[in-house]
Amino acid sequence: MSLEKKEFKPKIVAFCCNWCSYAGADLAGSSRLTYPADVKIIRVPCSCRVNPMFILRAFEKGADGVIMCGCHPGDCHYSTGNFYARRRMTLLFSMLDYIGVENGRTRVEWVSAAEGVKFSETMNSFVEKIYSLGENVRLGDLRCKS
Amino acid sequence: MYKIAKENLSALFRLIAETRELYLPVKTAGQTNYAAWSEDAEVDLDTLKTVKSAKDAFFPQSEGLYTVKKEGKKMSVEPEGLKEQDFVVFGMKACDVKGLEVLDNVFLSDPVDTFYAARREHGTVVAMACHEPEETCFCKVFGVDAAEPKSDVAVWTAGEDLYWKALSEKGEALTEAVKELFTDADEAAVEAEKEAIHKILEKLPYMNLSLEGWNGDALSEKFDSPIWEELYKPCLACGTCTFVCPTCQCYDIKDYSAGDTVSRYRCWDSCMYSDFTMMAHGNNRTSQMQRFRQRFMHKLVYYPANNDGMYSCVGCGRCVEKCPQALNIVKVIKAFQNQGGEQ
């Protein structure tokens, strides 16, 4: 039996708003820019749709990192959605930090539909960060680990 | 009868833990609850009542029943194994031991709950006499003697020693395994301790609580009483009373999906919760008054009706201590007494 440690393949969830960041991901794709396949994108109508439970649920089900992308502040398709999302995520991330979860595991980036390059760079740097942090052991349900 | 100096108890625990799992009151972050023994656990035998009862050792708050796994087009079902390892629960009080009897009547009668039965079979209870009973205790009302715990092994603390007496075959077996640490003792010190406990019990405010009128035949009279409408009002509908209770035995069965596996588990339920006994057609108790009433009717009427008059309250007083709004079974019993309960 091999006791060799399994290579760490992070699971990363990216919540992307429909109007900017998801289109940014599209542009990254059509521009043939690369980003790691570890990132699973979940499209949401607006970054404001992301409630703190989404983030925690992603961790519960085995995510090693969660990133939320939305329109740049001021550019929200619904005018103000990302402003609320920004406050919410700031408080949530601060709380996660407070209970001892490494704060690099969560991130918010504003990516517009024209920023394919930024999308790709963001994902690359986030995945790199998660690789450096290693497996998420502090915030997941063991039943989802097998 | 044997004895061991209190200062040698950690040696005793270490020895027990060599061959069996050992659960005993452990203090974590300021609160004492039953937990597995380890070298660095802070064992706390001085706190009279653990927050939760020792019920967990036999009927855990949650336990897996089986897991369904999907692999490709195949499905497999893996039932959860039954308890196979012998274990010891040290320090249970007489009321909690009586609580086990209540659970036995439910889980060991046909159809037998195999998970519970396996734990009962492998578990040895070392019950401890209550050195200093408290004002919230009313075990005597339910025929429990705090000075004379009836279990596999009974222990008493007196002075600097702990006295040990095996009462059953399982208890003898455990005694045999740890006897090397004991010295022989006579009964004198224990008799004195028992007498002291009995004296204190007499002074406790709830000890003469009358259960008159509460029995299996009182169903419609109690059920229809208007008193409930007043009594339930402060209730927050939290599950504290249920979860700290040594005799509450209702559970819920739930599925947890982890993608390709689904685990089915059961967990304690509380009649205080809005989804208690909810079925496809809805819920048969739609108001908090009805749910509140259920708890006390179950303990003092339904259970006695099905179990030869035995109540499913043991007077441990945990709900008296822990209810956030200071409601409890004693107040309910008294309310019926004061108002005759016959309207």
Added chain:
Amino acid sequence: MQELINRAKELLADGTVARVLGWKGGDLPYNPEPAYFETAEELADFVYNSFCGANLSKYMIEASKLEGKTMVCLKPCDTYSFNQLIKEHRVDREKAYIVGVGCKGKLDIEKIKKKGVKGIESIEGAEITDEADTLKIQTIYGEKSCAYADAMLERCHVCKGKEHMVYDELIGDSKETKDADRFDEVARIEAMSPEEKFAFFQKELSKCIRCNACRNACPACSCRKCVFDSTKFDSSQKANVDSFEEKMFHIIRAFHVAGRCTDCGECSRVCPQGIPLHLFNRKFIKDIDGLYGEYQAGADTTSKAPLTNYTFEDAEPSIVGKRG
């Protein structure tokens, strides 16, 4: 207390109110329960002493649906909760006749018992008129004593002040009890390493039995159906099957009241396992104060809550990592 009873009788007699919401004496020296009184005779059981810690404002949600006005006794801190409930349209101000009652700090029987006091027969010094700094406790194991301040609920040590935010009349005097800063504990934890923080909360939260008392007692948790009670939710709402669930529950519970929590301290008071739940709420309050300007929920009924408000210049979430 007698003044309260007399006033309640008057209000009942002249028909101003249909019922009184207060506390009823218990059968032990320390366990009064919240209760309604509808007649002068029933008021014989009315008490108001240092063990009346329960915040009655949440009961007003139900009482607002009843016929007629309810006279409700609110302590200074309870009035913040009541204001917040008005703001959220959960209580009807017109249905409440608020008697602001004086407060000299409420007692925590658990704290007294933790000092090894057991077999309590009587407690002297807990009457609202008592001025004593020490509680004299008669037990079956002899007479014990305990400094009043040592037996006070945590929240009273960081009291927001003895001023009532909303009332129809005031009865009784108050005494200042604040002797600590409410963010001290939070700051202490913030200064820990991630490992220490994790270990601290893991240990505290492992005690959680998911009785939901913290949620049900909370005046800000006034949803008709809690998200954790949804049958569509596959995590259990009644047990922490995995230690993740206790973290999920407590983070979300606190988050759902962030910006609305008045820091009334009921969650920590009611927890049967003594988990310092206020540490979650206060962390949010501290962050909100620091990032979006000082805000006290319940101080008024009109201001916008921090989480339903924004400015263009708000801090980015990355500030969490930068603060170090």
